[in-house]
Amino acid sequence: MAKLNPTQLGKGGLFIFFIIFPFAIPAQAEEKKVHVISYNGVINPVAAEYISKAISTAEEDRAEALVIQLDTPGGLDQSMRIIIKEMNASSVPVLVYVSPTGARAASAGVFITMAAHVAAMAPGTNIGAAHPVALGGGEMDSEMVKKVENDAAAYIKSIAQKHHRNEEWAEKAVRESVSVTEEEALKLNVIDLIAENLTSVLDNIEGREVSTSAGPQTLHTKGKDLKTFEMGTRFKILQALSDPNIAFLLMSLGMIGLFFELSNPGLILPGVVGAISLILAFYSFQTLPINYAGLLLMIFGLILFIAEIKIISYGLLSVGGVISMVLGSIMLVDSDVPFLKISLSVIIPVVLSMALFFAIAIQLALKAHKRKPVSGKEALIGLTGLADTKIFEDGKVSIHGELWDAVSQTPIPKGEEVEVLQVNGLRLQVKKRI
Secondary structure, eight states: OOOOOGGGSHHHHHHHHHHHHHHHSOOOOOOOOEEEEEEESOBSHHHHHHHHHHHHHHHHTTOSEEEEEEEBOOBOHHHHHHHHHHHHHOSSOEEEEEOSTTOEEETHHHHHHHTSSEEEEOTTOEEEOOOTHHHHOSOOOHHHHHHHHHHHHHHHHHHHHHTTOOHHHHHHHHHTOOEEEHHHHHHTTSSSEEOSSHHHHHHHTTTOEEEETTEEEEOOOTTOOEEEEOOHHHHHHHHHHTSHHHHHHHHHHHHHHHHHHHHSTTOOHHHHHHHHHHHHHHHHHHTSOBOHHHHHHHHHHHHHHHHHHHSOOTTHHHHHHHHHHHHHHHHHBOOSSGGGSOOHHHHHHHHHHHHHHHHHHHHHHHHHHHSOOOSSGGGTTTOEEEESSOBSSSOEEEETTEEEEEEESSOBOTTOEEEEEEEETTEEEEEEOO
16 A cells, blocks of 8 residues: 655645644653652551542552552551552552651551552561551450451461462461561561662562552553652541540540530530530541440549539539549540550540539539629628618618618617518518627
8 A cells, every 4th residue: 555645635635634643643641650658657547548549549540559658556457458458459559668767567557568569668667566456456355356366367368378478477477466677577578678768669679560450560660750649638637636635635625615505505615616526526436446435434524523513512523523534534445555545644634624624613603602692682681771760560771771661570769770681572571780
């Protein structure tokens, strides 16, 4: 077949050729980028949502790979499994890089790192201690501990087998809580490489073949442009709310706000602040292993504080409220691991502050109760005046310049000082002032 030459088309054909020809040339594919995210914190629902979104975004952009720079003490089993499911289902290779120096991949972080298509660690990092107690938290009997441990061991072995990593060590990380440095992890075939920085990671995995949900893929990461995704304001706020200490503070603030509103209906602001704080606290509780007995104890403590204002118990109800609040605060988060528990350095000041606040409120209420009325009929009782006339069955008295009808059980001469005993309508019952 003869080739088409633009000079043979004529003017009209030449015009059409230059209009259509550019569209006939395949557009050069946009250079793929490597997506990068950093996560430093507990593995919880916020982490699961953030990492899952990063994976879906990388798939939409057809990225060359997604790198998760990880530093975690562990977290919740359910959130960890969500992340691993998303990694397994990803058509884009997912790399986990435990960094920077001093970072760790503990507990749930071990599972996530071993589930990566490529696992790397920075110098001076460590990985391990994946016992199931650290994954879900809470008190379990021996039979339940055994079941959970067996389940976690089987899960991590299947992950290690899928990615051709050390199954024996993975099982020990769960059953014996073993932990190793980056050098040991590389020797034990727990990770794929050690790298000083992210650029070194991408250079070292150039040409490596990995298996994704879309099939085998060869990595071309050397010299690729990076596209970094920050957590953003929304995720940062949700991450802060998932802190057990923040949840406890919000719960306390919410209870105080509602107490103010119920004690003084119509103030509005304390009620609004209290309601918002409680809603945020309940969101936080969804991201934590909450013990509802602890929550009920905190609510009961608040009820005792309020009751002290209404019922004079000489401080017994307040003492009960403090004890209930402290016990409830300690029991609130059902976990044995430090990063999921409420710090005593937060519990003690908050509970003492609440106790002090209610003590002052109780004192003010008692003073108001004992204070002599300054208006109405009650304000007249005990006042002194002068008999304007002789008083017996009937008469007049002058009190603060006002004349009142008065009656006395004993005769009172005119001009004598009198004291008001009782108010009956517009008539005062008086006696001679001694």
